[in-house]
Amino acid sequence: MAKIAPSILSADFSNLEQEIKKVEDFGADFIHIDVMDGNFVPNITLGPCVIESIRKVTNLPFDVHLMVENPERYLKDFAEAGADIISFHQEATHHVHRTIQDIKKLGIKAGVAINPATPVSLIEDILEEVDLILVMSVNPGFGGQSFIKSALKKISTLKQIILKNNYKTLIEVDGGINEDNAEKIVKAGADILVAGSAIYKSCDPKGVIKKLKLI
Ligand SMILES: O=C(CO)[C@H](O)[C@H](O)COP(=O)(O)O
Numbered sequence: 001m002a003k004i005a006p007s008i009l010s011a012d013f014s015n016l017e018q019e020i021k022k023v024e025d026f027g028a029d030f031i032h033i034d035v036m037d038g039n040f041v042p043n044i045t046l047g048p049c050v051i052e053s054i055r056k057v058t059n060l061p062f063d064v065h066l067m068v069e070n071p072e073r074y075l076k077d078f079a080e081a082g083a084d085i086i087s088f089h090q091e092a093t094h095h096v097h098r099t100i101q102d103i104k105k106l107g108i109k110a111g112v113a114i115n116p117a118t119p120v121s122l123i124e125d126i127l128e129e130v131d132l133i134l135v136m137s138v139n140p141g142f143g144g145q146s147f148i149k150s151a152l153k154k155i156s157t158l159k160q161i162i163l164k165n166n167y168k169t170l171i172e173v174d175g176g177i178n179e180d181n182a183e184k185i186v187k188a189g190a191d192i193l194v195a196g197s198a199i200y201k202s203c204d205p206k207g208v209i210k211k212l213k214l215i
């Protein structure tokens with residue numbers, strides 16, 4: 001059974017407290033928080049002060065997805081604001097291994113995200129070091145895009161390497177996930193599903209989370 005991480009990118013930002021409490025009541029396992037800098041991706045969202053505010057409204061772990069250039073500059077700020085997991089992009093820093101170690105030194109979990117065009121081979125050497133790999137199944141920057149099918153092959157390749165080597169690394173998949181494609185994604189090897197628009201734009205978010213959790 002996959003764990004579910006609703007992305008608040010598609011939530012009503014004027015009412016974040018209720019939007020977060022709602023998915024917590026419906027059985028969400030994490031809150032996925034998309035941080036965009038207008039540089040690594042062509043969109044700007046939120047920073048540590050918003051995370052610090054919403055930290056007070058839930059006990060769910062905060063899964064912070066940094067879509068920012070040179071993420072190493074902001075790790076301490078996000079950890080202090082209340083992040084439980086920080087995932088940064090392989091494409092956004094020259095120092096992937098060092099950044100993983102720096103996140104772990106802050107006492108939280110470390111994830112590495114890869115864009116649709118980034119092959120698994122580029123993160124194979126750090127797989128053992130990292131708590132999770134965030135496989136992007138859309139080009140990062142916006143919610144509500146369609147799932148890119150080539151992510152499925154990437155997820156199964158990753159899963160095979162993880163199983164073969166007995167690594168503990170989890171696979172999280174992010175972008176375009178809904179009730180129709182979630183089963184294929186979990187069968188390919190996903191442990192955590194991120195879903196933004198499929199949950200927050202639905203008239204039955206409770207039903208969507210329930211269905212996704214049963215897969
Ligand atoms: O990282 C992201 C975009 O860059 C979001 O987490 C992702 O797109 C979730 O939204 P949706 O489920 O609507 O695709």
Ligand SMILES: [Fe+2]
Nearest residue numbers: 007034065174
């Ligand atoms: Fe995300």
